[in-house]
Amino acid sequence: MQLKHLRTLLSPQDGAAKVTCMAWSQNNAKFAVCTVDRVVLLYDEHGERRDKFSTKPADMKYGRKSYMVKGMAFSPDSTKIAIGQTDNIIYVYKIGEDDKKVICNKFIQTSAVTCLQWPAEHIIVFGLAEGKVRLANTKTNKSSTIYGTDSYVVSLTTNSSGKGILSGHADGTIVRYFFDDEGSGESQGKLVNHPCPPYALAWATNSIVAAGCDSRIVAYGKEGHVLQTFDYSRDPQEREFTTAAASPGGQSVVLGSYDRLRVLNWSPRRSIWEEAKPKEIANLYTVTALAWKRDGSRLCAGTLCGGVEQFDCCLRRSVYKNKFELTSVGPSQVIVKNLSSGTRVVLKSHYGYEVEEVKILGKERYLVAHTSDTLLLGDLNTNRLSEVAWQGSGGNEKYFFENENVCMIFNAGELTLVEYGSNDTLGSVRxxxxxxxxxxxxxxxxxxxxxxxxxxxxxxxxxxxxxxxxxxxxxxxxxxxxxxxxxxxxxxxxxxxxxxxxxxxxxxxxxxxxxxxxxxxxxxxxxxxx
Structure with a gap:
């Protein structure tokens, strides 16, 4: 994964004006930034500012400057945005292109909200200063405790499917909880004691990455054993790690510190994390927030001085027949862009396998790509994508696209049918x-x-x-x-x-x-x- 600076979305100020949190919408169409002045700025996918609105305190008698916004997340359908505040409340705003921002839910808590995620429909997960990790249900307008600790929640993250959460605490504890372990059999509860508060915490596909004020990055295995350690404590140019973000595919992690972004890439062949060349930017100052676009193509970094920088993320980029641009944003994820219409399709292996050569067939409408164990198919017109188990046969398959609903694959006397949008083969006959x-x-x-x-x-x-x-x-x-x-x-x-x-x-x-x-x-x- 390589980071290339694209543009400055929000210019930094002369003094401290911290960007407290940022979030991309699930549909990639909106990007939200909240600054120290408690104002939310809304950008479109191209980085143009479209709207802004001021958040409100839980109680007006304490004034509009009595709190900070510590967490922000879009709903899965991208129509709402949740705001977690230090005055013990969460507001959920309904947003639209030109509509007035309307508060549709509010959840009053017993202590300050310190971090927030929105992993699934109607379910907001957040951490509190008193150490509890709680759940807010936007359908019932009620909140409940998932688990409690005695230590301040400093960070909160989810896995790529949104069905598991990790919380980092001030005493170094990292706790894991599953809504659904998806058959992995991984344990829940206290996972590991990190040497310092894990303010930078990311849940990647193959491990958990944590870092903090000791200038060390530690990658933990699925049950908390140490896989790798990257020690920068003796580097006089390195300072504490303040925030981290995993790519949507889970195969890259970016960690922010002072004037620097460090990038770790997972190597499927070697089964280890490899460090890419760090992105160093003079006068960037401390990175306080990171947000990765859901298709993996952009990363935004917010700073202590109120600046927001946007970076292009890619492993490699190529042009297919001067009509399509293929951008690999990770080993298992490729963005296919139609250069004439500007439409994009994200081709991704849900199992984390490395995507090999992508072909565009059937009158340049259908995508075909192989991994080591699966076959990826897609319809560019309808954006219906499939990934089915497939053993390689030396590239001797013949594909037929006469039916708009089904791809017919013929190989060695066997006909296999795959319905676009389904991850199981429809049938197979001789x-x-x-x-x-x-x-x-x-x-x-x-x-x-x-x-x-x-x-x-x-x-x-x-x-x-x-x-x-x-x-x-x-x-x-x-x-x-x-x-x-x-x-x-x-x-x-x-x-x-x-x-x-x-x-x-x-x-x-x-x-x-x-x-x-x-x-x-x-x-x-x-x-x-x-």
Whole structure:
């Protein structure tokens, strides 16, 4: 991962004017910055300032300057923003492009809110000065304690899926909690005692990275054992680490200190963290906040003097046929940008595998990429992406994109169907006759009463035998034997009828009951054209 400075979003001031927190929206369209004066600035994805609004105190009798904003996060649908304050309250604001900012929820607490995350719909997780980690439900407007400690919560972060949280405390304790461990079997509760308060805390894909005032970065394993240590305590140019952020893919971590951003990249082949060349910026002063854009392409850093700097993040960048820009923002994540329309698609391995060469096929509409154990597919028009388990076959696969809902993959006599947007293969059959005119797939093309999913496949078992398969149930509906070679077939939209043609240009229609009805020697124009 390399950082390249793009622009200054907010100019620094002459004195201390700390950027207290920052956040990117889930849809990548908004970026929010909160400064020491308790004003939230809203930027668009291009870095242009579009709006701002002032936060409000919990109690006006103490005045508008009686608190600080310590945590901020967008909702998963990007329509709301939560603000955590030191005057013991969390406000949730409803935001829009030009709409007035309206407070739709507020949660009064017993001590100052010190950090905040919004990992899932209706669920805000936050830490308190008294040591508790709590949950606020925006649907019920109630909050409850997840777990309690006796030490100030200095940092809070989530894993890439948002189903697990880590909290760092002033006594060095790091605690882990899962809403859903997703089958990992990892333990909950106190994970490790870090040597100092872990103000810089990040949960990456393969480890937990923590740092603080001792100028050491420590990478911990899944159960708290030390994997690696990067010691800068003897470097006179290095000071304490104040904040950290993991990339959306979880394979890079950036840590902020004084005049410097340090970058760690995970090496899948060596299974260790490798340090990239640090980004040093004179007169940047202490980095107080970091926020990574959800597609991984931008990193923003806020400073003690109120400046906000934006950096471009990439491993490598290339242009495909002068029409698409391919930007690798991590080993497992590639951003595909259409240079003419400006639209972008994020192709990502959810298992953290390294993405190999990306191809754009099917009249430059469909994405195909391999990893060591999976196959990535995507539709650029609909932004439907899939990742399915796939063992490499030397690149001998043939891809057919005639169906807009399904990618047909043929290799060594086996036909595999993958529905765009699904991470499981739709079905797999053996056939030696791979031709778009000899395969017909229907996927929920017409709503039917009492049937939620209607997915059917018709294909040739041999040159005179057609098989019809229910892909939802995974069973054979039936087979049709014909006296002459079949050279074209098609299911109707509901998959209840089949029309096919033999080499003598005779057309047959098969109903759901598989009764064959002869149409003599009449050939439909549409069939003849096929």
């Amino acid at each position: 056939t030696e006759f791979m031709n778009p005119h000899l395969i017909s797939v229907r996927i929920n093309e017409r709503r039917q009463r009492g049937m939620e999913d209607n997915k059917k496949l018709a294909y040739l078992v041999d040159i005179k035998t057609i098989a019809i398969v229910d892909l939802t149930g995974g069973y054979n509906i039936g087979t049709i034997s014909h006296e002459s070679r079949v050279d074209w077939l098609e299911l109707n939209e509901t998959g209840h009828k089949l029309l096919f043609r033999d080499r003598k240009l005779r057309v047959r229609r098969v109903t759901k009951a598989l009764a064959i009805e002869s149409l003599e020697d009449v050939v439909l124009p549409a069939a003849r054209d096929c």
